[in-house]
Amino acid sequence: MTDFAATKALFHLPEGMIYLDGNSLGPLPKTTAARVAQCVTDEWGEKLITGWNKAGWMAQPTALGDRVGRLIGAEPGHVVLGDTLSIKVYQALAAAVDLMPDRRVILTDSGNFPSDIYMAEGLIKSLDRGFELRVVAPEDVAANLTDEVAVLMLTQVDYRTGRLHDMAALTAAAHGVGAVIVWDLAHTAGALPVDVAGCQADFAVGCTYKYLNAGPGAPAFIYVAPRHVAGCQPALSGWLGHEAPFAFDLDYRPGPAIERMRVGTPPVLQMAALDAAMVIWDQVNMQALRAASIALSERFIKGVEATCPMLTLASPRDPAQRGSQVSFHFENGYAAMQACIARDVVGDFRAPDIMRFGITPLFIDAADIDRAVAVIAEVMDGRLWDTPAYMQKAAVT
Ligand SMILES: Cc1ncc(COP(=O)(O)O)c(C=O)c1O
Numbered sequence: 235m236t237d238f239a240a241t242k243a244l245f246h247l248p249e250g251m252i253y254l255d256g257n258s259l260g261p262l263p264k265t266t267a268a269r270v271a272q273c274v275t276d277e278w279g280e281k282l283i284t285g286w287n288k289a290g291w292m293a294q295p296t297a298l299g300d301r302v303g304r305l306i307g308a309e310p311g312h313v314v315l316g317d318t319l320s321i322k323v324y325q326a327l328a329a330a331v332d333l334m335p336d337r338r339v340i341l342t343d344s345g346n347f348p349s350d351i352y353m354a355e356g357l358i359k360s361l362d363r364g365f366e367l368r369v370v371a372p373e374d375v376a377a378n379l380t381d382e383v384a385v386l387m388l389t390q391v392d393y394r395t396g397r398l399h400d401m402a403a404l405t406a407a408a409h410g411v412g413a414v415i416v417w418d419l420a421h422t423a424g425a426l427p428v429d430v431a432g433c434q435a436d437f438a439v440g441c442t443y444k445y446l447n448a449g450p451g452a453p454a455f456i457y458v459a460p461r462h463v464a465g466c467q468p469a470l471s472g473w474l475g476h477e478a479p480f481a482f483d484l485d486y487r488p489g490p491a492i493e494r495m496r497v498g499t500p501p502v503l504q505m506a507a508l509d510a511a512m513v514i515w516d517q518v519n520m521q522a523l524r525a526a527s528i529a530l531s532e533r534f535i536k537g538v539e540a541t542c543p544m545l546t547l548a549s550p551r552d553p554a555q556r557g558s559q560v561s562f563h564f565e566n567g568y569a570a571m572q573a574c575i576a577r578d579v580v581g582d583f584r585a586p587d588i589m590r591f592g593i594t595p596l597f598i599d600a601a602d603i604d605r606a607v608a609v610i611a612e613v614m615d616g617r618l619w620d621t622p623a624y625m626q627k628a629a630v631t
């Protein structure tokens with residue numbers, strides 16, 4: 235599918251709203267409610283426990299894994315869904331350090347999402363084998379790849395600025411010093427073409443509630459390269475990752491392939507929501523999507539820069555260095571974003587001063603971009619953000 239004028243009709247968007255936040259929580263596909271209702275009434279309601287076999291619930295994590303896998307260039311049979319992204323980061327990192335018994339440095343960058351860093355710290359603590367987490371500036375990653383590094387763990391697209399790491403180059407550089415790489419694709423999957431297999435990435439993880447429209451709390455995914463899967467000893471050895479879960483053996487034996495990265499019971503209702511979203515995503519041509527995303531992003535930057543001199547671009551100016559979001563610095567960014575949201579232009583704020591806008595061509599078009607620019611200009615020009623009501627920070631920003 236390359237006709238993004240048609241895809242907008244596939245999503246429910248509140249009347250009058252311009253939703254520039256599909257990179258945080260994607261909007262609802264129009265078919266999702268019926269698909270989830272069918273799962274609830276026909277599958278859960280009528281099939282009850284037999285739904286695990288008859289409705290295919292047990293096979294969903296790998297079946298959906300292949301569909302998500304297409305979007306990231308994974309080989310079939312090497313992606314599985316389940317758990318949260320933080321859990322999948324932990325699993326991937328634990329498996330990665332296991333491959334490198336003689337090295338003790340996990341390298342990451344300060345643009346990484348904090349949860350990835352916290353999970354690495356937690357893993358290091360529980361391993362208690364003297365690992366060091368080394369956090370460097372994003373532009374210094376390559377220079378810090380030494381033969382001390384066991385694992386390079388990176389989020390490809392910086393959640394604040396949208397800065398995009400070169401997956402092929404950094405994967406090759408990590409391999410060049412004998413290290414293993416873990417990619418977090420939270421802001422990549424459904425945002426731009428990726429080729430984990432072609433880049434020879436070792437592990438990749440990501441979520442499905444942002445660009446992939448599977449809804450709040452939707453399951454995460456994990457990719458393990460074919461060459462590693464047989465040697466991968468799951469750190470989170472739950473029963474559904476066992477070779478024969480229904481043998482109920484007391485000794486753990488990992489499942490045959492990517493199944494071993496499953497942990498426990500899959501979230502069946504969320505998987506149904508993901509299934510509905512994937513009916514759209516199965517059709518999407520990622521190269522065409524990327525071209526549309528760049529055209530809209532360039533239009534947005536041009537419009538905002540022409541009308542809002544107090545906003546400064548926080549994202550890379552070169553579209554090849556950006557994911558599918560555009561961010562601006564503004565010292566009163568929180569209040570300004572609240573003022574935009576009150577006028578139906580929805581983006582989000584990331585501390586300390588980032589106004590972040592997701593550019594998602596499946597449901598945002600050039601007319602939306604122009605209207606959003608006009609609203610942002612009105613907010614900035616009229617200092618409409620400068621009211622106490624917009625300064626009050628909510629629990630979730
Ligand atoms: C890059 C990145 N990694 C990890 C997470 C954490 O994901 P989750 O809350 O699903 O564990 C997020 C978002 O919350 C993220 O953007």
Ligand SMILES: Nc1c(O)cccc1C(=O)C[C@H](N)C(=O)O
Nearest residue numbers: 257258259347393420451584630
């Ligand atoms: N996962 C989120 C949530 O459960 C509540 C609110 C926001 C989020 C997010 O996705 C934050 C996100 N990782 C970010 O890019 O900022």
